[in-house]
Amino acid sequence: MPGRIHVVDDDDSFRTAMERRLKLAGYEVATYPSAQQLLDCLPDENEPGCILLDVRIPGLSGPELQGRLNELGSTLPIVFLTGHADTPTTVRTIKAGAEDFLTKPVESAQLLEAIERALARHVMARSERGKLDEMRALVAALTPRERQVFDLVVRGRLNKQIAHELGTTERTIKAHRHQVMEKMNVQSLAELVRLAERLGVLGTGNNLSGRSP
Amino acid sequence: MIRIISIRGLIFGLLLLAPACLSAAERRPFSVLVLDQSDLRGPFYYQLSAGLRGVLGGNADARVTVYGENLDLTRFGGATYTESLKLHLQEKYRDRPIGVIVAIGAGTLEHTLRWRQELWPGTPIVFAMLDETDFAKLGRPPDVTGVVMRIPFAGAMKAARAVVPGLDTVALVGDDWDRQVLFSHWDEEIPAAAAGLKVIDLVGQKMADVRKRVAELPEHSAIIYSAMFSDGEGTFYPPSTALGMIAEKANRPIVVGAEPLLPAGGIGGYVLLPSEIGSDAARLAMRILAGERTEDVAPVTREAKPLFNWHQMQRWGVSESSLPEGSQVHLREPTFLERYRWQSLAVFAALFIQAGLIAFLLHERHLRHDAEAESPNRMSELAHVNRQATAGELSSSIAHELNQPLGSILANAETAELILKSADPDLDEVREILADIKRDDQRAGEVIRRLRGYLTRAPFETKDIDLNQILGETFEFLSVQASTRNVALYLQTVPGDIRIKGDPVQLQQVILNLVVNSMDAMAAIPYGRTVIGRVELNGGSTAEISISDSGPGIPPDKLAQVFDPFFTTKDQGMGIGLSIARTIILAHKGRIWAENQSGGGAAFHFVLPLAA
Numbered sequence: 001m002p003g004r005i006h007v008v009d010d011d012d013s014f015r016t017a018m019e020r021r022l023k024l025a026g027y028e029v030a031t032y033p034s035a036q037q038l039l040d041c042l043p044d045e046n047e048p049g050c051i052l053l054d055v056r057i058p059g060l061s062g063p064e065l066q067g068r069l070n071e072l073g074s075t076l077p078i079v080f081l082t083g084h085a086d087t088p089t090t091v092r093t094i095k096a097g098a099e100d101f102l103t104k105p106v107e108s109a110q111l112l113e114a115i116e117r118a119l120a121r122h123v124m125a126r127s128e129r130g131k132l133d134e135m136r137a138l139v140a141a142l143t144p145r146e147r148q149v150f151d152l153v154v155r156g157r158l159n160k161q162i163a164h165e166l167g168t169t170e171r172t173i174k175a176h177r178h179q180v181m182e183k184m185n186v187q188s189l190a191e192l193v194r195l196a197e198r199l200g201v202l203g204t205g206n207n208l209s210g211r212s213p
Numbered sequence: 214m215i216r217i218i219s220i221r222g223l224i225f226g227l228l229l230l231a232p233a234c235l236s237a238a239e240r241r242p243f244s245v246l247v248l249d250q251s252d253l254r255g256p257f258y259y260q261l262s263a264g265l266r267g268v269l270g271g272n273a274d275a276r277v278t279v280y281g282e283n284l285d286l287t288r289f290g291g292a293t294y295t296e297s298l299k300l301h302l303q304e305k306y307r308d309r310p311i312g313v314i315v316a317i318g319a320g321t322l323e324h325t326l327r328w329r330q331e332l333w334p335g336t337p338i339v340f341a342m343l344d345e346t347d348f349a350k351l352g353r354p355p356d357v358t359g360v361v362m363r364i365p366f367a368g369a370m371k372a373a374r375a376v377v378p379g380l381d382t383v384a385l386v387g388d389d390w391d392r393q394v395l396f397s398h399w400d401e402e403i404p405a406a407a408a409g410l411k412v413i414d415l416v417g418q419k420m421a422d423v424r425k426r427v428a429e430l431p432e433h434s435a436i437i438y439s440a441m442f443s444d445g446e447g448t449f450y451p452p453s454t455a456l457g458m459i460a461e462k463a464n465r466p467i468v469v470g471a472e473p474l475l476p477a478g479g480i481g482g483y484v485l486l487p488s489e490i491g492s493d494a495a496r497l498a499m500r501i502l503a504g505e506r507t508e509d510v511a512p513v514t515r516e517a518k519p520l521f522n523w524h525q526m527q528r529w530g531v532s533e534s535s536l537p538e539g540s541q542v543h544l545r546e547p548t549f550l551e552r553y554r555w556q557s558l559a560v561f562a563a564l565f566i567q568a569g570l571i572a573f574l575l576h577e578r579h580l581r582h583d584a585e586a587e588s589p590n591r592m593s594e595l596a597h598v599n600r601q602a603t604a605g606e607l608s609s610s611i612a613h614e615l616n617q618p619l620g621s622i623l624a625n626a627e628t629a630e631l632i633l634k635s636a637d638p639d640l641d642e643v644r645e646i647l648a649d650i651k652r653d654d655q656r657a658g659e660v661i662r663r664l665r666g667y668l669t670r671a672p673f674e675t676k677d678i679d680l681n682q683i684l685g686e687t688f689e690f691l692s693v694q695a696s697t698r699n700v701a702l703y704l705q706t707v708p709g710d711i712r713i714k715g716d717p718v719q720l721q722q723v724i725l726n727l728v729v730n731s732m733d734a735m736a737a738i739p740y741g742r743t744v745i746g747r748v749e750l751n752g753g754s755t756a757e758i759s760i761s762d763s764g765p766g767i768p769p770d771k772l773a774q775v776f777d778p779f780f781t782t783k784d785q786g787m788g789i790g791l792s793i794a795r796t797i798i799l800a801h802k803g804r805i806w807a808e809n810q811s812g813g814g815a816a817f818h819f820v821l822p823l824a825a
Contacts, residue, residue, distance in 0.1 A: 011617055013653050017624035020646065024631050056613065056696055083613035083620065086697040104620025108627045
């Protein structure tokens with residue numbers, strides 16, 4: 001799978017070696033001698049890619065960069081590469097969503113495998129993100145009343161209960177509910193609930209802007 | 214003038230008296246009459262009578278009554294004088310029974326023998342100071358015994374030859390021979406004894422002349438002094454006084470014949486000891502008083518003994534070895550050691566003790582020197598053990614430092630492989646890759662070399678080093694460890710080199726121990742773990758390095774102990790890291806201390822002298 005690999009390592013020699021190897025493997029390569037440089041020039045998320053990140057870099061460290069990218073909502077998968085893998089750091093980075101954690105010296109096969117996985121995941125993440133964006137747009141198109149009905153319906157409330165809660169008639173709720181199904185482009189209640197779940201509506205109450213980690 | 218009566222003239226008379234002598238069988242009165250003939254002022258007679266009285270008065274059980282009369286025959290003489298003496302004695306001792314008469318001197322004996330018939334018939338006579346030649350002439354009158362002296366002129370010559378090597382001249386000094394008490398027989402002996410030598414005969418001359426002559430004697434000469442009793446111009450004195458006057462002027466050693474003349478200036482010779490003669494005579498008298506028959510009490514003979522004056526020997530440069538065999542040296546000046554025996558012993562003892570003490574202290578010093586020489590080795594060994602113990606701490610750093618170049622090498626090698634497998638390999642790139650591989654390989658080698666340097670046991674050595682570099686390398690080394698332990702590590706150096714003299718490995722160890730100690734101290738705090746290393750220059754003379762942390766600090770009561778060996782607050786610590794750090798800093802002529810920062814956390818400081 002083609003893609004752009006972003007190599008962040010303070011070791012010139014290692015950056016060069018990686019660049020050579022990855023280019024030979026058919027990837028595009030961008031190198032950064034420090035984490036800050038990558039932050040200063042954020043990679044384009046829309047093309048397939050991943051980050052090869054050293055743990056120990058002077059200044060902003062690898063795990064710190066990971067945190068900052070997460071904060072920025074980056075979808076680029078991160079493969080950590082370190083000279084010495086200690087357990088606390090490994091656990092920390094994996095929990096923070098790292099694609100892989102490799103120890104130098106790493107064999108090309110292992111590295112390329114990890115890169116392939118990372119790229120595939122980036123593609124998936126990007127398409128997932130596209131769908132979600134679509135769905136968010138549909139939700140945004142609902143009227144406030146329809147949105148209220150939507151929130152309550154996906155939580156399993158009956159029309160009668162919703163009417164009582166909103167202070168209106170069961171018939172009016174039925175009409176709103178039909179509108180919601182139409183606007184959200186779903187055929188069944190089960191489909192609607194699944195969509196709500198993916199958008200994070202259920203877990204966080206009314207908050208629809210929740211990021212999926 | 215006195216006339217000493219010739220012994221020769223007496224012999225006939227004595228022979229006539231002999232048959233009239235009393236038997237000694239009856240009990241004798243316990244009294245002794247001592248008659249002597251000489252000047253009482255002289256030491257000779259004083260010593261003689263002392264010897265005499267020592268024996269006579271020494272018998273406490275039977276006290277002997279001692280009477281003494283001085284006939285003064287050296288100064289008085291003549292028939293009238295002797296007659297008046299006789300009358301005086303006759304009257305004086307009319308009612309005093311006398312057991313034994315001790316007659317001292319040939320003249321006295323002569324008179325006594327003459328007077329005995331009349332004054333003390335049958336009373337035994339013990340003579341003293343009778344020369345053997347006179348004694349031979351005397352024969353053996355009845356009831357007469359005594360001490361015979363043997364003092365030949367040959368003895369005087371032998372002594373003169375001993376004290377003057379290559380003797381060719383003798384000067385004879387004394388009163389006329391016929392006035393001599395002890396030495397009158399020398400007159401006849403001189404020609405034989407002094408054969409082959411030049412003889413300067415000053416006998417009978419006036420004192421003034423004698424003093425003049427003895428001052429200008431030739432080199433290989435000796436003076437032989439018999440006795441002088443007057444200056445020849447009417448002044449009388451004891452022979453020792455006369456000798457003193459002569460010795461004052463004499464330019465050559467003076468050989469004498471009587472022991473009392475030694476202190477007066479005689480170098481010595483074969484001499485008579487008057488005290489011995491006195492006690493001999495007294496013993497003979499006591500035997501007679503005790504009841505022995507005079508005939509059974511044989512005369513005893515006293516030989517002149519070789520006796521020399523140490524002072525005069527020194528003056529004339531005579532060594533003891535050149536003296537005749539059996540010689541004694543008198544008047545020896547006590548040597549310093551003899552005179553100050555106890556003081557010297559005390560001083561020697563003190564010196565000995567002092568020497569012992571000094572030896573002991575030198576030994577101690579030697580041991581201390583050895584120990585001092587040994588202590589850097591000990592420190593190096595201990596430091597080595599400590600470094601090995603901290604090697605574990607460094608393992609992550611080492612792994613990281615090694616894996617970094619190894620990672621590059623592997624990637625490059627695989628790339629090169631692929632390039633070479635391709636149909637049209639880009640050899641330039643392969644060349645580049647190989648150069649990179651080589652460089653990375655050297656990097657890895659350098660890591661290993663540094664590690665070996667750190668872990669090898671090496672003796673303490675001082676080099677010119679840059680403290681900034683030492684600090685930088687150590688912090689670099691520790692950075693992996695720090696990130697693992699979630700510790701932020703900062704280093705603030707000063708621009709330029711900080712030149713000091715020291716052992717780079719050991720100083721790295723100090724920094725490492727301090728930083729690891731700080732990281733350990735912060736293990737329990739949840740966040741904000743920070744270690745700051747800082748360098749400051751104090752003027753141009755010292756550099757101060759401080760390692761501060763954000764941990765809980767050191768309990769104030771433990772601040773003084775943290776550098777003590779085996780002091781630890783950690784469960785698994787040996788308590789050796791900080792102690793080693795202090796030992797190393799002290800070996801670098803620096804100092805190290807710990808304190809708590811006002812804002813919390815502990816700070817360790819050490820100061821090192823800058824290289825001149």
